[in-house]
Amino acid sequence: MADFQFDIVAFDLDGTLLETHRDLGTAVNHALTLGGFLAVPIESATDLIGGGAKIMLRRAIDDQGGCEDGRFRELYKAMLAYYGKHFADHTQPFPGAVDMLDTLRGRGVRLAVVTNKFEEFARGVLKALDMHDRFDCVIGGDTLGKGRAKPAPDPIWEARERCGGGRIAFVGDSSYDVRAGRAAGVPTIAVTFGYHDLHPHEMGADAVIDSLPELIPALESL
Ligand SMILES: O=C(O)COP(=O)(O)O
Numbered sequence: 001m002a003d004f005q006f007d008i009v010a011f012d013l014d015g016t017l018l019e020t021h022r023d024l025g026t027a028v029n030h031a032l033t034l035g036g037f038l039a040v041p042i043e044s045a046t047d048l049i050g051g052g053a054k055i056m057l058r059r060a061i062d063d064q065g066g067c068e069d070g071r072f073r074e075l076y077k078a079m080l081a082y083y084g085k086h087f088a089d090h091t092q093p094f095p096g097a098v099d100m101l102d103t104l105r106g107r108g109v110r111l112a113v114v115t116n117k118f119e120e121f122a123r124g125v126l127k128a129l130d131m132h133d134r135f136d137c138v139i140g141g142d143t144l145g146k147g148r149a150k151p152a153p154d155p156i157w158e159a160r161e162r163c164g165g166g167r168i169a170f171v172g173d174s175s176y177d178v179r180a181g182r183a184a185g186v187p188t189i190a191v192t193f194g195y196h197d198l199h200p201h202e203m204g205a206d207a208v209i210d211s212l213p214e215l216i217p218a219l220e221s222l
């Protein structure tokens with residue numbers, strides 16, 4: 001629709017479009033138990049998510065006293081191998097996600113994913129949930145190389161370019177997202193239902209929403 005002020009909307013994945021913490025938490029627990037550490041309660045995995053898989057496992061292991069680098073690398077590899085086989089066991093879109101994406105697409109808006117997940121996993125999960133066709137591009141934490149994942153602005157700029165350019169807004173759940181959006185200089189919306197590390201109202205987002213059906217009205221009022 002001509003009155004919609006954005007050409008592109010880019011989304012964070014974990015904790016924004018998808019409820020992924022059960023599969024991520026199970027993969028962390030796989031590595032923790034392999035390393036002789038205690039498994040964490042699955043619901044508390046939400047506290048570990050945001051910076052990508054390595055930071056997630058690092059936090060979980062450091063909470064239990066840490067381990068030496070070589071051992072960490074082995075456990076990290078084991079966690080990724082496990083997650084690669086189980087990323088869609090208990091993962092699902094948040095309520096209203098698919099309808100909201102379809103409404104935006106119906107208005108001619110191009111859609112992007114900008115996640116700190118590995119691109120391969122992001123694509124795999126979206127495919128398993130039959131959501132992949134809705135996105136014009138998927139940028140993962142490893143897509144642009146070291147130091148260029150969120151909170152750096154680069155993946156948002158890259159998404160804008162790959163989607164053909166234009167006015168873009170970014171939607172995310174953690175401070176990594178809001179910092180990336182701010183650094184990129186694009187309107188940024190925070191969601192309250194995801195895996196936030198800071199209080200969503202204190203991240204500095206342009207708007208905060210409590211559910212995905214609120215997104216389009218929030219974008220319209222920016
Ligand atoms: O997997 C993570 O830790 C973060 O992924 P996200 O950027 O999609 O939230």
Ligand SMILES: [Mg+2]
Pocket residue numbers: 012013014015016050172173174194195
């Ligand atoms: Mg997230």
